Amino acid sequence: MEFKEQVITYKDKIVFIKLSMPNFNRTLKQYVEDEACFMFVNKGEVGVRSQDDYLKLNKDVGMLAKCLNYFFEPSNNKQVCDEGIESVGVFLYPSLVKDLFEFDLSTSNYNVPYNLKQVQIDRLLENYKESINILLDNPELADESIIKTKLKEFVLLVSKSSEAPSQLDFLAALFKPNEVAFKTTIQHNLYADLSLTELAALCHLSLSSFKRKFKEVFGESPKRYIAKKKVEKAATLLKANDLRVSDIAYEVGFDSMATFSRNFTNTYGVSPSEYRVS
Template sequence: MEFQEQVITYKDRIVFIKLSMPFFNRTLKSYVEEEACFMFVNKGEVGVRSSEDYLLLNRSTGMLAKCLNYFFEPSEDTEKCKDGIESIGIFLYPSLVKDLFEFDVSTSNHTVDFNVKQVQIDRLLENYKQSIDILLDNPELVDDSIIKNKLKEFVLLISKSQEAPSQLDFLAALFKPNEVDFRSTIHQNLYANLSLEELATLCHLSISSFKRKFKTVFGESPKKYISKKKVEKAAELLKANDLRVSDIAYDVGFDSLATFNRNFTSVYGKSPSEYRVS
């Protein structure tokens, strides 16, 4: 199965999209200024990794996201994804909100305590998703009035589900990303087998700025600090359970057993197997 994309645009901006793809590697959804989105999953299961959260999405759970960098990751349950992934996205922008509702989102100071949030798909949201799916499969049915009505319907449904004070407050909060503490971002993603470049992306920093800030915050280089923390976590697991050494290596974020063994030995002076026996 090849990657497929179907989109519906309004005033030259994508508002609805359906993506179908086979099994994939970690993929970046990059920051777009003043953009918010909602993601439904039609088929399969996918992980979403942001600076402070890891969400698992499937047919029963969707995602509400502000404008920030995050990664899509394949589910560890390959059986759920054997036929690929299919998702439907809805995009919102302040200019679009003003056009649809005559709301000026800058007039509301309402905030919410998340950047990405898992949302349970109830019957109303499920029916809404199916209606968008039909439009994406039949673009000849679509005109501007239908698009505007479906976007208004979405805002009504999702704002009610999130118990927002008003539609204006709900929309305003979507375009106010929460600032995430640098240290928290690193600790949240220590064992995810992210490259330094990917960690820098989650922090919205260039790799050079990331390395400088890391040294300031943690007092040593990111490579040395992260490797040490992974090895320390592995040592706890070796003492606490009967998992295979190879499983522990991957659980703490090493991409190969050889790399794990080398790093572990450099810290503890013995191999993981010797450490477990001792």
């Protein structure tokens, strides 16, 4: 399966998109101001990593997302991963909300305690997804009136499942990202195999600003602190269970056995295997 993208736009903004791709590496969904989206999965499975969440999405579970940086990650289920991924996205913007509903989002103070949310795909949402698939496969059908109708239908369906007091409140909350503390972001993603550049992206910082902030919060460089914490967790796992050393290296977020062994030996003076039997 080759990479394929199909889009439908309304007032020069993408509102529906279908992406089909084979195996992929971790991919950043870049922050876009005043953009919220819903993601359906037609085929395969994908992980989503944000500041303080890690979600798994498949044909039975979709995702509602506010405007923030997050990563799409391949599934650790090899069979599913080999099938590739096909997803459908629905995008909303304040300017389109005003056009569709004549809502003034500033009149609502409603908020919700999440930036990403898993949503079970019930029969109504499944039928909605199939209708969007048809439009994406036959874009000549997607005139302005149909697009407006499908966007309104989406807001009605998802706002009801979110149990928001009203459609206005549901939409207002979508464009209010929750602040996540820097320390929380680091602790939540400490054992993922994220590079410093990727961690900086999750924190919405440049790499240089991230390093300065990290030193202020944790008192040492991110490279040294993160490696130390990963090795400490690995030492606990080596004593606590019978996982293979290579599995433990992966579990704590090292991208290679060589890097893991070098860091472990530097800290404990023996190799991981020697530590286990000592």
